[in-house]
Amino acid sequence: MEPNSQRSYLQSYPNAEGYFGRFGGNHYPPELRPALEELASSYQELHQTPEFQDALNKARVGLQGRPTPIHYLENLSNQVGGAQIFIKREDLNHTGAHKINHCVGFALLAKKMGKKKLIAETGAGQHGVALATAAAYFGLECEVHMGEVDVAKQSSNVGRMQLLGARVISATTGQSALKEASDSAFNAYVEQHEHALYAIGSAIGPHPFPMIVRDFQAVVGREAREQFRSITNGSMPDHVVACVAGGSNAMGMYSGFIEDPGVVLHAVEPLGISDELGQHAATLSYGSPGTLHGARSVMLQKDDGMPARVSSVASGLAYPGVGPEIAMLHETGRLSIAAISDEEAISTFFRMTKSEGIIPALESAHALAFAIQLASQRPSSERILVNLSGRGDKDVDFVLEKYGTGTSPALS
Structure with missing residues (x-):
């Protein structure tokens, strides 16, 4: 690249x-x-x-309500210790997501x-x-x-x-x-x-x-770069984190930092129930080159080359492929990849809600879960910027029905 x-x-x-x-x-x-x-x-x-x-x-x-702000997760950062966590509030867009x-x-x-x-x-x-x-x-x-x-x-x-x-x-x-x-x-x-x-x-x-979607989503990265530098006296984030399936929210955020080699770009995938084929949608972690929906990319596939079944608690991440640009960035080493399980995403959904007063989309909860793990391993001098791609209003009924209010110690 x-x-x-x-x-x-x-x-x-x-x-x-x-x-x-x-x-x-x-x-x-x-x-x-x-x-x-x-x-x-x-x-x-x-x-x-x-x-x-x-x-x-x-x-x-007028319609969307842009620009969306960057917000410091002070409570979570203090709980975790280590690196400081910031979020780009794409959940505040009209209709609730990027x-x-x-x-x-x-x-x-x-x-x-x-x-x-x-x-x-x-x-x-x-x-x-x-x-x-x-x-x-x-x-x-x-x-x-x-x-x-x-x-x-x-x-x-x-x-x-x-x-x-x-x-x-x-x-x-x-x-x-x-x-x-x-x-x-x-x-x-x-x-x-x-x-x-x-x-x-x-x-x-x-x-x-892929080009058109990235270009229209690049408003996220442009705003985030300018806003972050403004609130940190000209500094850049050390890490930029986004959940990844197709890649629209990720490429939107990455586009603002992709030419900065000192900024590590993290792609967070859904590990679902397990690492067994059919039980997750972690394409970059377990996929191979193939053709899906009109483009050559990386996909989860069966032995006959057909797309494999996938699983994720987040409907927006249950896809057996990734966008071709994401595939290239991964192959060239520009992306660091991680996979978050359903259980970890749900736990983070409740933690974010109760600690920060923000109900994240289950898709975004995957990115937040990884950011929390990363923060605990990095020094307090480092800063992590997460694309909070959507709010969780759409997930509330499903979460309440399946997991309750998160008062169980295993989910809080």
């Missing part, structure tokens, strides 16, 4: 064919190539124009391209809610595909999408989870691409989707 010295990292990757090193590209059906080429061309032509940026910034401020960062971008892009509809997949429902919100704001139709299991688990988010005018389609094949929702949404896009735009939910899929 050696970008041209005269170009920034974000300008250097991906290359013209959509590759991040040996990962990425466009492995979509040939009949969709023209639609993807149209998307790439329109994005390059429009996204840096003053008109587009003005409309995007208007939505960022997902709206790229959803408003895709909606604006669709509007400028003359498309009438947005299509997408969702896992925990945060992307679906964000896309339905952006579609309503820009006057577009919206169709969200969601695994049947997640429809039941995240019923409040299903209701929110429907209130916002979206049509929610339940994916009932396979595990009926995020991978199947993605399959269903991709198929819908194949049929409707002439009048609809696929607003992918993470930094995955064929070129130009």
Whole structure:
């Protein structure tokens, strides 16, 4: 990973064919190539124009509520000892997560391209809610595909999408989870691409989707870098931590620090129930190169090359692959990886709630759990910045039903 010295990292990757090193590209059906080429061309032509940026910034401020702040977790840091823990409050975005960062971008892009509809997949429902919100704001139709299991688990988010005018389609094949929702949404896009735009939910899929999602999410890293330096008198964080499945929240945060070799970037994966295949979704830890949803990347796969079953208490992390850019950063050694179990994530969910008054999304609880472990091993002079990618309102009913209020010593 050696970008041209005269170009920034974000300008250097991906290359013209959509590759991040040996990962990425466009492995979509040939009949969709023209639609993807149209998307790439329109994005390059429009996204840096003053008109587009003005409309995007208007939505960022007025609809989303940006900028989101950085907050020092003083109570947790004092409890743990060692390094100090800070969080980037993406949970304070309108709709409750980072997902709206790229959803408003895709909606604006669709509007400028003359498309009438947005299509997408969702896992925990945060992307679906964000896309339905952006579609309503820009006057577009919206169709969200969601695994049947997640429809039941995240019923409040299903209701929110429907209130916002979206049509929610339940994916009932396979595990009926995020991978199947993605399959269903991709198929819908194949049929409707002439009048609809696929607003992918993470930094995955064929070129130009990983690039577009990263660029729209880069607002997180830009803000975080400036804010952190402001509150620490010009210092940089020693560690930047994000949970990883597809990679949208991670690439958004990493983008602000990726060219700083002194900042260690940590990718935290879901270890689920165990390290046995089918019992986790820790792709970087246990996966191998393969092709999934139109891109060459790293994936969890069975002996026949088909995607393996996955498991995670966090619906948004239950995906058998990672984005191609994440795969490249891991292969080149720029990312340090860790895996957090369901039990550790749930314990941290309760600890964060009771110690800091912040209810984190179960996805974000994985990143926080690792940050706490890391802080206990590092000196007090070091600082850890975590992307708190979403709030846990969507998870409250599930957690209360399965784990109670966290008063058990094992979960507190």
